[in-house]
Each structure stands twice: as C-alpha cells, then as structure tokens.
Amino acid sequence: MTSFSRGQRVIGASPHYVLNQPPFRTEIDEYALNTPLVDAVQAMGAGWADADLREAGTLVGSTSFQQDAHTANVHTPVAYSHDRWGFRLDEVEYDSSYHRVMSAAVARGAHTSAWAEPREGASVARAAMFMLFAQVEPGHACPVSMTHAAVASIKDSPWVADEWLPRVYSREYEPRLLPNEEKNSALIGMAMTEKQGGSDVRANTTTGVHMGGHSYQITGHKWFCSAPMSDGFLVLAQTRRGNTAEGLSCLFVPRLLPRGMRNVFRIQKLKDKLGNRSNASAEVEFDGTVGMLVGEPGRGVRAIIEMVQRTRLDCVLGSAAGMRQAVAEATWHARGREAFGAKLVDQPAMTAVLADLALEAEAAMLTGLRLAQLFESDAGDRDVALRRLATPVSKYWVSKRGPHHAYEALECLGGNGYTETFPLARRYREQPVMAIWEGSGNIIALDVLRALTRDNESTLAFANELDSTKGASPLLDAHVDRTLRLLDELAGAEPSEAQRDARRLSEWLALAFQSSLMLRHAPSLDAETFIAVRLGEDRAAQYGVLPRGTDAAAIVARH
Structure with missing residues (x-):
C-alpha cells in the first residue's frame, strides 16, 4: 500500500535517510x-x-x-x-x-x-x-x-x-440500490455494444417487445455495460409491436421497478481491463427486462447521437486531464531531483521534453474547453454545426496522443515511473481507453469523413473557425490550404479510396484546430513553438525535439 507521508526510514537500528x-x-x-x-x-x-x-x-x-x-x-x-x-x-x-x-x-x-x-x-x-x-x-x-x-x-x-x-441533476450521491421513491439522486450507465457487432450497433440482436404505452420487454446480452452499479441504463434493442418490426430503438432500463421490485439485470462477469480499474465494466443479460422507449421507435441511433457527442467530448477532456497529470508529475520530479551535478529540470535535454509535453497538454486542454463552449445551452446554429465535426476530429487526435504522452512523462521519472506506487504507471494504462470508448480510431475517422462529405454546414463552420487566425502564422496557413485541398479531393473520390485517407484528414484537421486555438489563447512563445514542432518541416515523431533557440525553460515555468 502506498503511504502518502514522508519521514525517516529505519533499517534495523540505523536511521536511513532518503536523499535526492x-x-x-x-x-x-x-x-x-x-x-x-x-x-x-x-x-x-x-x-x-x-x-x-x-x-x-x-x-x-x-x-x-x-x-x-x-x-x-x-x-x-x-x-x-x-x-x-x-x-x-x-x-x-x-x-x-x-x-x-x-x-x-x-x-x-x-x-x-x-x-x-x-x-x-x-x-x-x-x-x-x-x-x-x-x-x-x-x-x-x-x-x-x-x-x-x-x-x-x-x-x-x-x-x-x-x-x-x-434525480440526475442532484448533487447528492447515494451508492445504495434503493427504491426510486426513497432515492433523490441517480447515475446513468449505458449498455450498447454486443459481442458480434461492437461499434456496428445496427448488428445488435437484443430484442424489445412492446408491452403497452412506452414500455418494452427486453431479451438479449450486452458485451460491455459501463458502470453496472448505476440506477438506470440506456440500451439499444431491435424492437417490434405485434408482428411489426420497428428497427433499432433506444430504451431506458431502470435497475428497480416501482415499489422496489428488481428489474432483470443479470451481471454475468466483470471485465478484467488493462486500465480504468476503479470503474466496473460488465457483461450483462436481459431476460424479460422492462425498458421505456427514448425518442421514437426505430430511431435509436438518432436518439443517442447527441449523447455520443457529449461522451466523445469527455474523452477529449479525460485525455487532456491525463496529459496534465503527466506533465505535472514529470515536472515536479525534474524540479526535485539532481543528476550529474544539476537539477533535471535545468538540463537542456530534459527541459525540451518537459516543454514539448506541456505544449501537447495545453493544446489538448484548449481543444476540450473550446468544444465545451460549443455545447453551451445558448449555442447557435454555427456552434452546433461546428461541434458536429470538431468533436469527432478532436476525439480522434487527442485521445490517440494520450498513451505516447503518458509514456514519455513516465520515462522522465525513470524507474520510479514504472512502478505502481507512482501515478504515471496507472495513467499509462488509463489513456488508451479514451481512444477506444465511443468509437476507436477507424470509426471516428470515418465519422469525420461522413460529416465532411454529407454536412456542408459543418465544413463551412470549421473553415470559418480556422479563418479567425488566418495570416497569423504562415506555417498554419500553408497547413490549412493543404488540408482543404485534401478535403476537396476526398469529396470527389470513391468511398473506398476516401477511406484510405480518412485518418490523414482527421489528423490534419485536428492539428489545424489546435494550432488555431493556441494562437488565440496561448502566449506567442507557446503557440509558435507548438506550430513549428507539429507542422514545421523538421517536425519529429518523438517529444523533446524543439526548434533551435526555443526558450524551453520559460514554457516549463508557465506549466
């Protein structure tokens, strides 16, 4: 067990002092x-x-x-x-x-x-x-x-x-499974994917038979049910009324029915996951389980699309939060440890790595908060259009940057970083889930491609967003021009051909979005360095390769 206190350690009768x-x-x-x-x-x-x-x-x-x-x-x-x-x-x-x-x-x-x-x-x-x-x-x-x-x-x-x-809006937390009449708060989970379909939810075989009113009886199995201790769940099922098939519908499944009766919600096993270990994910079975329709019958994907956009937003926020932890822990270590006669943080090679990690974390954080702005309650048509494209673009890129970022920060701690008593080992195992949850890389990249080819309003809103910093950076302007040319090419290409460049397009759009945000909100040193490192001719695949003459120490100090 980790002890969060410091002091003298004793070995036998001799005091053992921890140094450096x-x-x-x-x-x-x-x-x-x-x-x-x-x-x-x-x-x-x-x-x-x-x-x-x-x-x-x-x-x-x-x-x-x-x-x-x-x-x-x-x-x-x-x-x-x-x-x-x-x-x-x-x-x-x-x-x-x-x-x-x-x-x-x-x-x-x-x-x-x-x-x-x-x-x-x-x-x-x-x-x-x-x-x-x-x-x-x-x-x-x-x-x-x-x-x-x-x-x-x-x-x-x-x-x-x-x-x-x-109850969902309540700020109380009650972990016990109590009758709805006795509980003032609620948490909501999801059970969407099935073992034969994964991200292809239209391949789901779970069924829902209409009982009357808005109620259905559900039968089936879900391969991943997130947070199975929740009070209610959103579930996708193929529904029918009598002999009429309605299609894939979204249903709300409460854990408890009126007067405290337990709904059928059979937890078969918990997943043994790489990370995200404090949170349970389960395989569950429904057998005559009662659920209530959400939205319209047969329009389940439409009913969950805005929900998915918000969980993808939180994938960006969660990845950015992890990057912040990584930067904070690595920098703290480097400021408190000496090697070869100097503090680690003052040694140019380490300073460059820390600065580059800090820039990545700042760009991810700005991306997340800008997306959050687009989800404000008073968001206009332009913001709604922009978030339809900016959300999958950002989710694709930021969540993919997380694992490598965590690894590089972990390495700054040396052997300590590789142990479970320091938080970066846990963070390294945690970051990949953001890239998998709510659509892995290919699914997200294809969503980006669909949005660009079918939703002209989103494309225009994204271009307008980038126009806000046009002229501020020749490197960014050249990158935006290159990205828009690729977009035009893919718009006229065969679907199979366009798919091959879906990841490239998503990456280029994300970097343009992040660079524009850095120009608007970060100090000029941070913004110009980020753009040079991510878009310049001598950009590197590894962290810590900054343009010569960069004041890396100033970047680290701000973070």
Whole structure:
C-alpha cells in the first residue's frame, strides 16, 4: 500500500535517510497551479467559477483524495451474482475510497451542473471541474460522463425525463440500490455494444417487445455495460409491436421497478481491463427486462447521437486531464531531483521534453474547453454545426496522443515511473481507453469523413473557425490550404479510396484546430513553438525535439 507521508526510514537500528528524491506532490491546488487552465477558463466565459474550481483543485490535490484515488484502483470492484441463500443479487461492491471520490465529484457538479444550472460559460465550468477530478482519479469519470451525456437523450422523452432528470441533476450521491421513491439522486450507465457487432450497433440482436404505452420487454446480452452499479441504463434493442418490426430503438432500463421490485439485470462477469480499474465494466443479460422507449421507435441511433457527442467530448477532456497529470508529475520530479551535478529540470535535454509535453497538454486542454463552449445551452446554429465535426476530429487526435504522452512523462521519472506506487504507471494504462470508448480510431475517422462529405454546414463552420487566425502564422496557413485541398479531393473520390485517407484528414484537421486555438489563447512563445514542432518541416515523431533557440525553460515555468 502506498503511504502518502514522508519521514525517516529505519533499517534495523540505523536511521536511513532518503536523499535526492522530490517530496510527495500533495497538499497543493491543482487548479491554481495550472496556469493555462486558469487563463482558458477566464477567456472562455467561465471566470465566475474560479472560486469553486480553486476549492476543487485544493481537494483533488490533498493527501486524502490522492490516497483514495490510489486505493480505489488497488481494491477494485467485485460483482456478486447471488446472495448467500441463492437469490439473484446482481450487484457490484466498490471500496469506500471509490464512493468518497464519486461523492466529491457529484457534489461539485462534475456530472450535470451545466444542464441543471445553465448560464454563460456553464459548460466550460463543468468541463474544467470534470478535468480536475479526472486528472487524479480517472475511473470514476466514466459514470460521471455517462450521466452528463444521457441527459441529451432523455430530456425530450417526458415519460422518462419528468421522473429521472431531477434525480440526475442532484448533487447528492447515494451508492445504495434503493427504491426510486426513497432515492433523490441517480447515475446513468449505458449498455450498447454486443459481442458480434461492437461499434456496428445496427448488428445488435437484443430484442424489445412492446408491452403497452412506452414500455418494452427486453431479451438479449450486452458485451460491455459501463458502470453496472448505476440506477438506470440506456440500451439499444431491435424492437417490434405485434408482428411489426420497428428497427433499432433506444430504451431506458431502470435497475428497480416501482415499489422496489428488481428489474432483470443479470451481471454475468466483470471485465478484467488493462486500465480504468476503479470503474466496473460488465457483461450483462436481459431476460424479460422492462425498458421505456427514448425518442421514437426505430430511431435509436438518432436518439443517442447527441449523447455520443457529449461522451466523445469527455474523452477529449479525460485525455487532456491525463496529459496534465503527466506533465505535472514529470515536472515536479525534474524540479526535485539532481543528476550529474544539476537539477533535471535545468538540463537542456530534459527541459525540451518537459516543454514539448506541456505544449501537447495545453493544446489538448484548449481543444476540450473550446468544444465545451460549443455545447453551451445558448449555442447557435454555427456552434452546433461546428461541434458536429470538431468533436469527432478532436476525439480522434487527442485521445490517440494520450498513451505516447503518458509514456514519455513516465520515462522522465525513470524507474520510479514504472512502478505502481507512482501515478504515471496507472495513467499509462488509463489513456488508451479514451481512444477506444465511443468509437476507436477507424470509426471516428470515418465519422469525420461522413460529416465532411454529407454536412456542408459543418465544413463551412470549421473553415470559418480556422479563418479567425488566418495570416497569423504562415506555417498554419500553408497547413490549412493543404488540408482543404485534401478535403476537396476526398469529396470527389470513391468511398473506398476516401477511406484510405480518412485518418490523414482527421489528423490534419485536428492539428489545424489546435494550432488555431493556441494562437488565440496561448502566449506567442507557446503557440509558435507548438506550430513549428507539429507542422514545421523538421517536425519529429518523438517529444523533446524543439526548434533551435526555443526558450524551453520559460514554457516549463508557465506549466
């Protein structure tokens, strides 16, 4: 077990003093120390949330919270299918540390504050709060994100929304499975994918038979059910009324029916995952399970599309939060350790690596907050069009940058980074899930291609976004021109030919978007260096290869 305290170590009768090791990185304000985030929150209309974010930053930077984050990933969830007498139980037990993390995040609105209290900058403030918690303990962010995103699907179906949204908006956290009449809060999970289909949800075979009103009886199996301890779930099923097939529909499945009766929700097993270990993911079976229609019959994909956009947004935010943790831990280590007669942070090779990692983290954070702006409650038609394209573009690129970024930061700690008692080993295992969840690379790249070829409004909105910094950087202008030429080529190409360049196009669009954001919101040194390193002729595949003459120390100091 990791001990989050320092002091003299004793071996036998002789004192053993630990030398040349940095102090534990605890009892700090993770928000106030993150200057780029503080500046971006202010610039993007959420400065009014500063006090709340500082309070949360102090909390997640505390020794107790970091200990809970560690413990929740060591004492992982356990599923119980039956109780001691053989009755179906189908519950997941979590360590108390996980419940403390969840309670803190929910109490501060990391889940649904932007929905519950809409105002200018509410989505940006919620995004910043989400990142602060996900930076230190990422596993709990899965149910927090799904609860946030589910509102988009539920809100237009009053037969579900009227009862459930007040509970979803609550800042209480109640982990027990209680009758709906006794519980004032709720978390929402999802059960979409099946073993034969994966991302191809139209291949789902789970069925739903109409019972009357908005209710269906569901039969089938789900290969991945995220956060199976949740109070309700969004489920995709092939529905029918009588002898009429309706097609793929979205259904809301409560864990408990009226008067505390348990809905059929059989937890077969928990997935043994690479990372995201504090959060449970399960295989579940439905057998006469009751669900209520969300949206229109046979329009299940349409019912979940806005939900998917929001979970993809949170994949960007979660990846950016992980990058921030990686930069913060690596820089802290480098400032507190000497080698070859000097602090690591002052040695040019290390300084360059830290600066490059910091630039990547800043660009990812700005991308996430800009996307959050596009989801504000008062978003206009242009913002809605822009987010349809910018969200998959950003999700594709930022989530793919996460694992390599985490590895490079881990290496800055040397052998310590490779041990589980330091947080970067956990972060390295965590980052890949952002690239897989809500569509792996090829799925996202093809979504980008479809948006560009079928949605002219999104294409125009994206081009207009890039026009805002036209002329500020010749390198970026040349990159944008090259990207738009590729777009024109793919628009007229055969689908199979266009697919081969879908990843290239997604990457180029993402880099253009990030570079434009850096020009607008980062200091000129950071913006110009980022553009040179990512778009210049001598750009490198590895972190730490900066243009000669770059003041890397100034970049590191800001972060």
